[in-house]
Amino acid sequence: MSANTTNGSQTLSAQGLYYREYNEQIRAAIEAGADKLFLTEVMGHRYIGAGIRAPGTTIDIEGIPGQDMGAFMDGPSLIVHGNGQDGIGNTMNDGRIEVHGRAGDVVGYGMRGGRVLVRGDVGYRVGIHMKGYQEKQPVIVVGGTAGDFFGEYMAGGCLVLLNCTGDGESASVGRYCATGMHGGVMYIRGHVEDYQLGQEVARQNLEKSDIDFLRPILDDFAATFDVDNPLKNPSEFIKIAPVSARPYGQLYVY
Amino acid sequence: MTQPGAYMVRRPHEEKDISSCGLTGFINRDGTLVDGQAIARSIGLMRDRGNGLGGGFAAYGIYRHRADDFALHVMYDDEAAKDGVEELLKERVNVLDTEPLPTRKTPVISKSPLFFRYFTRVPDGVEEDEQDYMLEVIMSINVEIDGAFVMSSGKNMGVFKGVGFPEDLADFFRLDEYDAYLWTAHNRFPTNTPGWWGGAHPFALLDWSIVHNGEISSYGTNRRYVESFGYRCTLRTDTEVVAYLFDLLVRRHGLSFERAGVVMAPPFWDDITRMDEVSAKEATDLRTIYASAQLNGPFAFLFGFNGGLIGLNDRIKLRPLVVAEKGETVYMSSEEAAIRVISDDLDSCYSPVAGEPIIATLNNGVA
Numbered sequence: 001m002s003a004n005t006t007n008g009s010q011t012l013s014a015q016g017l018y019y020r021e022y023n024e025q026i027r028a029a030i031e032a033g034a035d036k037l038f039l040t041e042v043m044g045h046r047y048i049g050a051g052i053r054a055p056g057t058t059i060d061i062e063g064i065p066g067q068d069m070g071a072f073m074d075g076p077s078l079i080v081h082g083n084g085q086d087g088i089g090n091t092m093n094d095g096r097i098e099v100h101g102r103a104g105d106v107v108g109y110g111m112r113g114g115r116v117l118v119r120g121d122v123g124y125r126v127g128i129h130m131k132g133y134q135e136k137q138p139v140i141v142v143g144g145t146a147g148d149f150f151g152e153y154m155a156g157g158c159l160v161l162l163n164c165t166g167d168g169e170s171a172s173v174g175r176y177c178a179t180g181m182h183g184g185v186m187y188i189r190g191h192v193e194d195y196q197l198g199q200e201v202a203r204q205n206l207e208k209s210d211i212d213f214l215r216p217i218l219d220d221f222a223a224t225f226d227v228d229n230p231l232k233n234p235s236e237f238i239k240i241a242p243v244s245a246r247p248y249g250q251l252y253v254y
Numbered sequence: 255m256t257q258p259g260a261y262m263v264r265r266p267h268e269e270k271d272i273s274s275c276g277l278t279g280f281i282n283r284d285g286t287l288v289d290g291q292a293i294a295r296s297i298g299l300m301r302d303r304g305n306g307l308g309g310g311f312a313a314y315g316i317y318r319h320r321a322d323d324f325a326l327h328v329m330y331d332d333e334a335a336k337d338g339v340e341e342l343l344k345e346r347v348n349v350l351d352t353e354p355l356p357t358r359k360t361p362v363i364s365k366s367p368l369f370f371r372y373f374t375r376v377p378d379g380v381e382e383d384e385q386d387y388m389l390e391v392i393m394s395i396n397v398e399i400d401g402a403f404v405m406s407s408g409k410n411m412g413v414f415k416g417v418g419f420p421e422d423l424a425d426f427f428r429l430d431e432y433d434a435y436l437w438t439a440h441n442r443f444p445t446n447t448p449g450w451w452g453g454a455h456p457f458a459l460l461d462w463s464i465v466h467n468g469e470i471s472s473y474g475t476n477r478r479y480v481e482s483f484g485y486r487c488t489l490r491t492d493t494e495v496v497a498y499l500f501d502l503l504v505r506r507h508g509l510s511f512e513r514a515g516v517v518m519a520p521p522f523w524d525d526i527t528r529m530d531e532v533s534a535k536e537a538t539d540l541r542t543i544y545a546s547a548q549l550n551g552p553f554a555f556l557f558g559f560n561g562g563l564i565g566l567n568d569r570i571k572l573r574p575l576v577v578a579e580k581g582e583t584v585y586m587s588s589e590e591a592a593i594r595v596i597s598d599d600l601d602s603c604y605s606p607v608a609g610e611p612i613i614a615t616l617n618n619g620v621a
Contacts, residue, residue, distance in 0.1 A: 105571065
């Protein structure tokens with residue numbers, strides 16, 4: 001370890017730096033013992049927080065982080081004050097990502113643990129191939145609306161879509177929602193037509209166990225973004241879960 | 255003197271261009287003119303989306319003093335190709351001015367083809383529509399004259415493109431000396447065809463220009479279709495066909511941009527069953543009449559023309575596209591950061607719905 005072994009905060013500007021160089025500086029600061037990093041003037045720099053194993057480290061980001069922020073991340077917390085781009089939390093294993101604006105496409109692809117909270121809308125293919133195993137149960141909460149393929153091929157974990165940014169009438173989610181889903185659970189606030197859902201899932205009303213499960217997650221969301229808990233009226237939500245853990249187990253068996 | 259063939263203006267033989275590229279563009283709807291430095295910064299931010307094998311720009315409003323002339327930007331492998339084109343032009347159009355396209359020596363663009371521009375008009379006495387007439391002249395050059403390639407051929411607009419990173423090409427083509435109300439730019443990552451000067455984006459025909467990220471899987475069908483209307487696909491890349499489709503649908507068939515969008519990225523049949531009767535009939539008619547003009551495969555493209563900018567995604571959003579607005583300016587880009595780097599404090603920023611065109615036009619119509 002370098003001389004700076006005490007816990008502490010450090011500010012790193014991305015101005016004029018290529019992403020590779022910038023990420024090397026971020027890693028070096030964490031190696032040196034910084035547990036609170038303030039990243040400034042970030043403008044499209046890719047892979048911020050990617051692959052970093054440092055639970056307890058907080059990385060605060062001003063600007064627009066580039067593609068694959070938090071990919072394969074294992075422990076740190078990322079706070080994005082503005083918007084995020086595509087590929088946030090790709091195959092993330094543990095940690096936490098807060099995006100105070102909107103996020104792009106493919107958030108939490110193949111995510112296997114940790115939590116992603118987005119205050120605004122998200123793009124297409126959010127939460128696809130998400131998976132869960134025993135205590136590793138990833139969670140994504142979206143405050144706004146989502147595009148097509150929300151939770152496509154989902155195998156585990158939890159996706160929550162709150163639909164708080166729209167007019168309340170428009171669709172909260174696009175087409176092919178939960179297509180091929182065979183594990184995990186999804187909660188959506190607002191109206192969803194049957195044609196928007198995959199054929200492998202069924203919609204249900206929330207039971208007490210669902211509400212007990214959701215409440216702390218949405219308390220976290222509300223505290224993070226300083227809004228009211230959106231769970232005031234659980235009847236506004238539907239639960240979407242697979243009807244079979246192996247929907248195609250019999251496909252090639254005559 | 256340059257070696258014949260040295261700069262690959264001659265066309266390679268591969269059929270397809272699968273690319274994973276970056277694109278960006280903006281239009282000042284109030285007609286405000288800005289030089290090429292902002293667009294170069296915007297595309298330069300996404301340097302990693304390309305690999306230095308292709309970059310380019312389209313600019314509208316740059317030849318205001320010659321707004322009635324067709325401005326031909328032509329690249330040549332050698333003097334012989336130039337002689338051939340100039341002879342052809344002399345026979346078929348009035349050439350009002352011929353000049354080298356200004357370029358600047360830069361450390362990174364060391365070799366380049368010859369670039370010339372010609373301000374031309376259709377001769378008196380031609381009864382055919384002047385755009386159709388020019389289209390035939392351009393197709394003749396691209397098909398018949400080896401080592402020559404028309405980069406752009408519209409009025410009051412021009413394309414600047416080649417092999418290199420786009421921000422370096424902006425320097426090379428001295429884009430800081432041009433003022434335009436509409437700019438688009440492209441950063442190429444060719445994977446299936448060689449990077450060659452003619453194969454860079456934008457592709458342009460008459461007033462149309464297109465930059466494209468993705469792959470047109472329906473290229474064969476689309477190509478046969480446009481060729482049946484007299485277009486000739488000479489560039490061996492899929493993007494070219496989209497430029498010709500737009501010319502056919504909008505200029506020759508008179509479709510609105512919205513309907514052209516429905517033709518290229520139509521609603522799915524099961525979506526049509528949920529539409530009201532009038533919309534369902536229109537969508538069904540367009541899908542039926544223009545089945546061969548439908549684009550399949552992953553794409554995001556930006557389409558420029560005199561007076562407007564259109565962004566369109568494939569129907570299932572297989573390529574990125576972000577739209578933002580600030581005041582009278584509309585931005586469209588692969589990445590939000592490429593917009594923020596030239597315009598902070600945006601009024602709005604969003605992902606457009608896949609398959610629905612975003613259309614931004616000048617407040618006063620055509621400039």
